[in-house]
Amino acid sequence: MTCIVYIQDAMGWKVGFGVPVVLMILSTLSFFLASPIYVKPKAKASxxxxxxxxxxxxxxxxxxxxxxxxxxxxxxxxxxxxxxxxxxxxxxxxxxxxxxxxxxxxxxxxxxxxxxxxxxxxxxxxxxxxxxxxLIWSTGMLVSVNVCQNSFLLLQASTMNRHITSKFEIPAGSFYAFMLLSLTMWIALYDRVIIPLA
Incomplete structure (x- = not known):
C-alpha cells in the first residue's frame, strides 16, 4: 500500500492506478491457471x-x-x-x-x-x-463505520511537515501504514508483555 501511494505521489495517478490493475490481472490469471490443482469437493446441499x-x-x-x-x-x-x-x-x-x-x-x-x-x-x-x-459481525459493522472515515487522516497528514530529508517527503496516503504498524506493535506488546505481567 505504501509503495503504491508513493508511486501515485511521485509518478501520477495514471501510473498509480495502473500498478494495482496489473497486479489484479496477474492475481486473476494465477487463480485461473492454478484451478486444475484445487481440491473441489462436491457439495451435498446448500x-x-x-x-x-x-x-x-x-x-x-x-x-x-x-x-x-x-x-x-x-x-x-x-x-x-x-x-x-x-x-x-x-x-x-x-x-x-x-x-x-x-x-x-x-x-x-x-x-x-x-x-x-x-x-x-x-x-x-x-x-x-x-x-x-x-452478533459479532454486527459489532464489526459499527467498527467499519469508524474505520472507513479515511479522508480525515489524509487531510491531517497533508497539513503536516512530512519531510525526512530535504528531497524525500513521506506521502500523505501512506500514513495508514503507520496506523497499522502501531496497531500491530500494540497487540504484540499487549499479548506478550502486559497480559503476562497482569
Missing part, C-alpha cells in the same frame, strides 16, 4: 437450505412443549454424530429436531421422512452457531 429447513421445522412445531433438559426426549441425529442432544441456548430451535412420532417422522433407514419437518441436531446447532456469529 447450507442456506439447511438453515431454512431448521427455521421452517421449528416454526411448524411451535406449539409443542419442550421438556426439561433432564428428561429423555427423542431427538433426530445423524448416524455417527457426536451431538445427540441439542444445547439449551436458543432453545426454541430445538423443536426442529424433536421426533414426535418415530413411525411417521423417520424412514426405515433412520432419515427424516420430511426434512422440512424434522432436522438433525447437527443442523440445529449449526444454525445456532451462525446466529451467535452474526
Amino acid at each position: 447450507w442456506l437450505i439447511g438453515f431454512a429447513r431448521v427455521l421452517v421445522a421449528s416454526f411448524r412445531k411451535r406449539r409443542i412443549e419442550l421438556s426439561s433438559p433432564d428428561t429423555d426426549e427423542l431427538y433426530h441425529h445423524r448416524k455417527g454424530s457426536a451431538l445427540v442432544v441439542p444445547s439449551e441456548r436458543i432453545r426454541f430451535l430445538n423443536k426442529a429436531c424433536v421426533v414426535k412420532n418415530p413411525e411417521e417422522d423417520l424412514m426405515p433407514d433412520g432419515r427424516a421422512s420430511d426434512p422440512w419437518r424434522l432436522c438433525t441436531v447437527d443442523q440445529v446447532e449449526e444454525l445456532k452457531a451462525l446466529i451467535k456469529v452474526i
Whole structure:
C-alpha cells in the first residue's frame, strides 16, 4: 500500500492506478491457471437450505412443549454424530429436531421422512452457531463505520511537515501504514508483555 501511494505521489495517478490493475490481472490469471490443482469437493446441499429447513421445522412445531433438559426426549441425529442432544441456548430451535412420532417422522433407514419437518441436531446447532456469529459481525459493522472515515487522516497528514530529508517527503496516503504498524506493535506488546505481567 505504501509503495503504491508513493508511486501515485511521485509518478501520477495514471501510473498509480495502473500498478494495482496489473497486479489484479496477474492475481486473476494465477487463480485461473492454478484451478486444475484445487481440491473441489462436491457439495451435498446448500447450507442456506439447511438453515431454512431448521427455521421452517421449528416454526411448524411451535406449539409443542419442550421438556426439561433432564428428561429423555427423542431427538433426530445423524448416524455417527457426536451431538445427540441439542444445547439449551436458543432453545426454541430445538423443536426442529424433536421426533414426535418415530413411525411417521423417520424412514426405515433412520432419515427424516420430511426434512422440512424434522432436522438433525447437527443442523440445529449449526444454525445456532451462525446466529451467535452474526452478533459479532454486527459489532464489526459499527467498527467499519469508524474505520472507513479515511479522508480525515489524509487531510491531517497533508497539513503536516512530512519531510525526512530535504528531497524525500513521506506521502500523505501512506500514513495508514503507520496506523497499522502501531496497531500491530500494540497487540504484540499487549499479548506478550502486559497480559503476562497482569
